[in-house]
Amino acid sequence: MTAVEATAGAANALAGKAKAMARDSVKTVIAASMVGTAIEFYDFYAYGTAAANYFPSIFFSDKENPTVALLISLLTFAIAFIARPLGSLVFGHFGDRMGRKTTLVVSLMTMGVGTFLIGCLPTYDQVGVGAVAVLCLLRFVQGIGLGGEWSGAALVATENAPEDKRALYGSFPELGAPIGFFLSNGTYFVLESFNDTDAMIAWGWRVPFLLSAVLVVVGLVVRVHMEETPIFRMAQQKKQVVKAPIVEVFRKSWKQVLQATFLVAVTYTLFYTLATWSLAWGTKTAANGGGDLGFSNQEYLLMLMISICVFALFIVLSCLYADKIGRRRVLMFSSCALVVFAALFPFLLDPSVVGQRNWVANLVFLCVGFALMGIAFGPIGAFLPELFDANVRYSGSGIGYNLAAIVGAAFVPTVATWLSKNFGVHSVGLYLAVMAVCCLVAVVTCRETKDVDFTK
Numbered sequence: 001m002t003a004v005e006a007t008a009g010a011a012n013a014l015a016g017k018a019k020a021m022a023r024d025s026v027k028t029v030i031a032a033s034m035v036g037t038a039i040e041f042y043d044f045y046a047y048g049t050a051a052a053n054y055f056p057s058i059f060f061s062d063k064e065n066p067t068v069a070l071l072i073s074l075l076t077f078a079i080a081f082i083a084r085p086l087g088s089l090v091f092g093h094f095g096d097r098m099g100r101k102t103t104l105v106v107s108l109m110t111m112g113v114g115t116f117l118i119g120c121l122p123t124y125d126q127v128g129v130g131a132v133a134v135l136c137l138l139r140f141v142q143g144i145g146l147g148g149e150w151s152g153a154a155l156v157a158t159e160n161a162p163e164d165k166r167a168l169y170g171s172f173p174e175l176g177a178p179i180g181f182f183l184s185n186g187t188y189f190v191l192e193s194f195n196d197t198d199a200m201i202a203w204g205w206r207v208p209f210l211l212s213a214v215l216v217v218v219g220l221v222v223r224v225h226m227e228e229t230p231i232f233r234m235a236q237q238k239k240q241v242v243k244a245p246i247v248e249v250f251r252k253s254w255k256q257v258l259q260a261t262f263l264v265a266v267t268y269t270l271f272y273t274l275a276t277w278s279l280a281w282g283t284k285t286a287a288n289g290g291g292d293l294g295f296s297n298q299e300y301l302l303m304l305m306i307s308i309c310v311f312a313l314f315i316v317l318s319c320l321y322a323d324k325i326g327r328r329r330v331l332m333f334s335s336c337a338l339v340v341f342a343a344l345f346p347f348l349l350d351p352s353v354v355g356q357r358n359w360v361a362n363l364v365f366l367c368v369g370f371a372l373m374g375i376a377f378g379p380i381g382a383f384l385p386e387l388f389d390a391n392v393r394y395s396g397s398g399i400g401y402n403l404a405a406i407v408g409a410a411f412v413p414t415v416a417t418w419l420s421k422n423f424g425v426h427s428v429g430l431y432l433a434v435m436a437v438c439c440l441v442a443v444v445t446c447r448e449t450k451d452v453d454f455t456k
Contacts, residue, residue, distance in 0.1 A: 028227075029156060029157055029161075029169065029172065030172050031226075032104075032153075032156050032222055032223055032226040033154070033156045033157040033172040033173040034153075034172045035176070036104060036149065036176070036219040036222065036223055037149060037150065037153045037173040037175075037176025037180070038176035038179040038180040038183070039108065039111075039112070039176075039212070039215040039218070040108065040111050040145065040146050040149045040150075040176070041176055041177050041180030041184075042179075042181075042183045042184045042212065042215060043111055043112065043114075043115035043212050044111075044142065044146055044180070045180060045181045045184040045185070046184045046187070046188075046209055047080070047115075047118070047142065047209075048272070048276045049185065049208075049276075049279070049301075050205050050209075051073045051076060051276070051413075052070075052073075052074070052280045052413065053205075053279070053297055054205040055073040055135075056069040056070045056073045057069070058123050058124065058201060058205065059073065059076075059124045059135055060124065060132070066287065066288040066289065067287070067288060067289040067417075067421060071414055071417060071418065074276070074280075074413040074417060075411075075414055076132075076136055076139055077139075077413055077414075078410040078411050079139040079140050079143065080142045080143030080146065081405040081409050081410035082140075082143065082406060082410055083139075083140045083141075083143025083147065084143045084144075084146055084402035084405045085405070085406065086143075086144060086147060087107070087110075087143060087145060087146065087147020087402065088147040088148060088395070088398035088399050088402040089246055089395070089399065090147070091106070091147060091148025091151075091152065092148070092245060092246065092394045092395030092396075092398040092399060093244075093245055093246055093395060094106075095148065095152050095394030096245035096391060096393070096394045096395050097243070099228045099229075099232050100155050100156055100159070101223065101226060101227070101228050103152055103394070104149070104152040105220060105223050105224060106148070107148035107149045107152065108145070108149065108216060108220060109145075109216070109220065110141060111141075111142055111146055111149065111216075112145075112212055112213065112215075112216030112219075113141070114139070114141035114142040114144075114145060115209050115212040116209060116210060116212055116216075117138050118135065118139075118209045119206040119207070119209025119210040119212075120210075121135060121138070147398065147402050148398065150398070150401055151384075151385075151398030151401055152394060152398075153176070154170060154381045154384065155385055155393060155394055155397070156173075156226070157169045157170055157171075157173055158381065158382050158385050158454070159385075159390075161382075163451075163454065166323070166382040166386070166454065167319040167320075167322035167378070167379050167381070167382040167450075168319050168323055169381075170378075170380075170381025170382035170383075170385075171315050171316055171319040171381055172381070173381055174315050174319075174378055174380065175315055177271075178308045178309070178311045178312040178315070179312070181275065181304075181308050182305055185304050185305050185308070187208045187211065188208060188297075188301055189298060189302060189305065191207055191208075192204075192298045192301070231390050231393075231454060234390075245391065245392045245395040246395055246399075248391070248392045249388070249392045249395050249396045252389075252392075253387070253388055253392065256387040256400070257399055257400045257403070258442075259387065259400070259442045259445060260384050260399075260400025260401060260403075260404070261404045261442075262407070262438045262441065262442035263331065263383065263384070263400075263404070263439060263442045263443065263446070264384070264404035264408065265404040265407040265408030265435055265438065265439065266335070266338060266376060266408060266432075266436050266438065267377045267408070268404055268408030268409030268412065269408040269432055269435040270338065270372065270373050270376070270435075271373055271377075271409070272412040272413055272416075273412060273428065273432060274307075274370060276412070276413040277412065277413045277416040277417060277420075277428070278300075278349070278366070279297075279300055279301075279304070280413070281293065281349060281417075281425070282300045282362060283296060283297050283300050289421055291349060291351060291425060292351050292356065293351055293356055293357065293358075294356035295357060303362055303363055303366055304366065306363065306366075306367070307363065307369070307370045310367045310370045310374070311370035311373055311377075313371075313374065314371045314373075314374025314375050314378065315374040315377060316374075317374070317375075318334075318375040318376075318377075318378035319378045319379060319381070322382065322383075326448045327379045327383040327386075327448065327449060328446060328448050330375065330379050331376065331379060331383070331439070331443045332443050333375065334372055335376070335436050335439045335440035335443060337375070338372055338433070338436035339433050339437065341369065341432075342430070342431075342433035342436060343433065345365050345368075345369065345429055346424075346426040346428065348362065349362070350424075350425055350426075383446075383449060384397040384400060384401060385397045385454075386450075386454065387446070389456060390456060408435060415431065416428045419431060
């Protein structure tokens with residue numbers, strides 16, 4: 001080979017690598033990862049609010065035993081979390097074989113169709129148990145769609161990020177969670193401002209589910225126009241794409257899957273304690289499975305919307321620190337702080353201690369809880385993908401993240417309601433503390449990933 005040929009070959013190789021590493025603009029990355037995730041979480045939270053407030057009377061007769069009706073309603077909430085690991089297996093397989101872009105578009109459509117159809121369902125009084133069966137089926141479809149969402153969105157963000165800003169870029173899909181939650185609760189808040197309980201049960205509960213169709217169209221437009229991530233394009237060029245990513249994950253990275261599961265599980269437990277269980281606890285009487293705190297649904301939704309802004313702020317702050325001092329140190333702090341919070345927060349929700357309608361105590365509980373949630377949740381967007389090789393990253397991070405949904409979230413509202421009903425609110429704190437300790441153990445066993453070569 002002549003010197004000219006060698007130079008030309010090297011130039012072509014560099015050109016190919018440059019093309020492979022071409023990135024979407026920051027605006028496109030934010031839109032593609034954050035907007036879609038916000039829509040998906042909007043859909044998911046709309047169901048959680050409806051399950052706590054309206055479904056006990058719409059799909060389950062709550063006249064004879066309101067507490068049992070609430071518990072059964074919250075059990076349907078768990079169905080999607082059980083479906084999510086299956087969704088991560090399916091979408092992870094295609095995400096690691098075909099690419100992140102196509103897989104994310106399909107996951108968003110799956111979630112959107114399931115949510116829209118829930119808004120069209122007949123009630124139990126109209127068609128009986130058939131309504132419940134279809135509700136459970138559509139909830140399962142929601143779970144399948146969300147199972148492929150988070151890990152793909154996290155990869156779109158982190159695989160387009162500069163090496164020293166992966167945690168910051170990883171915060172983009174994480175911010176979709178508070179944005180989706182704010183939109184969902186905001187919709188219910190506006191509806192309840194103009195409608196009484198009877199109107200909400202008759203038709204108002206359907207509106208957030210039907211409005212999701214508009215949001216899904218926006219998300220699809222954004223994602224169809226984004227590019228494939230540079231890391232995946234490099235894997236394709238190097239022929240590193242594997243035929244069976246799931247097999248490869250469990251053959252080489254089963255330990256990382258377990259670590260990822262317990263790293264995330266506590267954030268789920270905390271979130272649905274704050275957002276779903278506490279909503280029922282704060283607004284329902286003791287006879288109906290609540291805590292006699294005396295708040296209306298609208299008042300509690302307002303407090304949640306205030307505190308969710310704290311959540312978003314601390315996601316960004318924790319990610320900035322995770323890029324500077326490492327993921328492990330930030331998560332160790334959050335785990336230890338959560339143990340302390342778990343021991344103290346029940347006093348803020350005990351009516352014998354704070355009385356009824358104590359806005360200050362309840363806002364302290366929600367704001368401190370969501371601040372810790374932001375610290376624990378923020379670095380996960382970068383940390384989980386960094387635990388896995390590029391050719392199995394979608395599958396590995398998705399499986400770990402969605403197994404955590406079962407361990408940490410699926411039965412949280414139901415278990416917390418049962419615990420508080422039978423053993424008092426302090427038992428809910430003990431439940432959260434156990435999950436925080438499990439997270440701490442997982443963090444300690446992980447290596448620091450801030451400086452890993454993300455292209456491998």
